[in-house]
Amino acid sequence: MTNPRYPAKPRPGDQVAVLSPSSGLPGLFPVPYELGLRRLQDDFGVKAVEYPTTRKMGATPGERAADIHAAFADPAIKAVIASIGGDDQITVLPRLDAGILRANPKPFFGYSDNTNLLLFLRDLGIVGYHGGSVMAELGRPGAMHPMTAQSFRAALFTSGEYELTPASTSGDINRPWQDPRTFDSEPDMEPAGGWSWHNGDRVVEGISWGGNLEIISWLLMAGRAVGPPDAYAGNVLFLETSEELPRAEEVYRILRNMGERGLLEQFPALLMGRAKSWSFERPLGPEEKSQFRRQQREAVLRALARYAPDTMVVFDVDLGHTDPQLVIPVGGRIRVDGPARRIVVTY
Structure with a gap:
């Protein structure tokens, strides 16, 4: 992908599709979902259009693919x-009609499991946007985080450069969606500590590729949405991990296998998202959270030392399963300026 194809952006008053390409959780947890829909309407001025599987748990891959086709093909969306x-x-990927999506490019927002569709679109030459789900970011208890809202608004409505900045505080401890009291106040936050740079002695600018690390490992195993390694030469890699809290050794193994494939060495720069370090299954305390993040960082550096020792890395970027969350273009341009300690994306 050498010439990114940025789809035309919506304007306030336009219709946007809200889909569930992975899971129909809006049907189980309507409170954060409907809060997110209200904010789309009230704060961003767009009209949400739901589809047959948006609130349907257990929808088949074919049904979910049909919703994707319908949303992209509708000129009003x-x-x-x-x-x-x-x-x-x-x-869902094998059931997608590339011709429909290629003929009707539109901005697509999502992350985590939506890495699948984002990389599928990228292979078609269409820039997508890693971030901004309805239930998590738009449906955040209390209020949207201002940094999240600003980044999402810029990515949704504008074209051009947008400079990312590190958050002063962040949070990754969730409260249960089924408890109405969860939505009475904003989540607890803690000092974020800023970004950390490795090999930050140059400027790298390139087309972005990446997403959730666990999903990328599945795509590699299935042989989908990942081209030959040299197709990514000079690209900017971005990665993040999920609330499943993969062990540091698993992170290393995934990156090691990318290295063995000849993939890791293609990327002169890596943006590594702030690792989510708490889940309902593993409610880590402050010291355990710090240790978890440190061990993940060490795993990333160990893999890079073996396969891509010259790669520049920025750790703890607020992307992916983070609060606040910065939207990252997938297949769009990113400039990583090590000496100036700046990251600029093109929305």
Whole structure:
């Protein structure tokens, strides 16, 4: 992908599709979902259009693919936004009609399991947007985080450069969606500590590729949405991990296998998202959270030392499963300026 194809952006008053390409969780947890829909309307001025599987748990891959086709093919729909992620979107990919999507490019927003569709679109030459789900970011308890809202607004409505900045505080401890009291106040935050740079002695500018690390590992295993390694030469890699909290050794193994494939060495720069370090299954305390993040960073550096020792890395970027969350273009341009400690994306 050498010449990114940025789809036309919507304007306030336009219709946007809200889909569930992975899981119909809006049907189980309507409170954060409907809060997110209200904010789309009230704060961003767009009209959300739901589809047959948006609130349907257990929808088949064919049904979910049909919703994707319908949303992209409808000329009245100006953007497509995922309700939430999941773990089954890989089964939708073989049912997608590339011709429909290529002929009707639109901005698509999502992350986590939506890495599947984002990289599928990228292979068609269409820039997508990693971030901005309806239930998690738009449906955040209390209020949208201002940094998230600003980044999402810029990516949704504008074209051109947007400079990312590090958050002063961040949070990754969730409260249960089924408890109405969850939505009475904003989530607790803690000092973020800024970004950390490795090999930050140059400027790298290139087309972006990446997403959720666990999903990318599945795509590699299934042989989908990943081309020959040299197709990514000079690209900017971005990665993040999910609430499943993969062990540092698993992160290393995935990156090692990317290295063995000849993929890791293609990227002169890597943006590594701030690792989510808490889940309902593993409610880590402050010291455990810090240790988890440190061990993940060490795993990334160990893999790079073996396969791509010259790669520049920025750790703890607020992308992916983070609060706040910065939207990252997939297949769009990113400039990583090590000496100036700046990251600029093109929306």
